Amino acid sequence: SSRAYFNRALARAMNGDRPGTIEDLTEAIKLEPTFTEAYINRALVRRRSGDREGAIEDLTKVIEMKPDSGVAYYNRGLFRRDLADRQGAIEDLQK
Numbered sequence: 001s002s003r004a005y006f007n008r009a010l011a012r013a014m015n016g017d018r019p020g021t022i023e024d025l026t027e028a029i030k031l032e033p034t035f036t037e038a039y040i041n042r043a044l045v046r047r048r049s050g051d052r053e054g055a056i057e058d059l060t061k062v063i064e065m066k067p068d069s070g071v072a073y074y075n076r077g078l079f080r081r082d083l084a085d086r087q088g089a090i091e092d093l094q095k
Contacts, residue, residue, distance in 0.1 A: 002032035009038075013045060021045050036062045040071060047079055055079050070095075 009024035025042040028035055043058035059076040062069050077092030 002028040002035055002038070005031065006035070006038055006041075009041065013041075018045055018049050022049070034065055036066055036069065036072075040075070043075060043079075047075075047082075052079050052082050056083075 005024045005028035009021045009028065012020040012024060022042060022045055025038045025045070028038040029042070032038070039058045039062045043055040043062075046052070046055040046058065056076055056079050059072045059079070062072040063076070066072070073092045073095040077089045080086075080092060081089035
């Protein structure tokens, strides 16, 4: 189930297994494409792994599904700042 993959991803994250965490979160998303919590967590791990573009893609998906997700806008704003997208960062952080 998507929750089983999600829970194992959290355990892997606690053990520092970033590739395994991303793999499990990806499986959770495949099983439940509207699992926004999995997208948010994968975005955070992707950012820590240096994949800021992938992280932004995940957060954009969350925003498409939940336009009122303050967590997604906040983190996407920070990640855009990391990529020197100042205007995008300001827009996201203002929301």
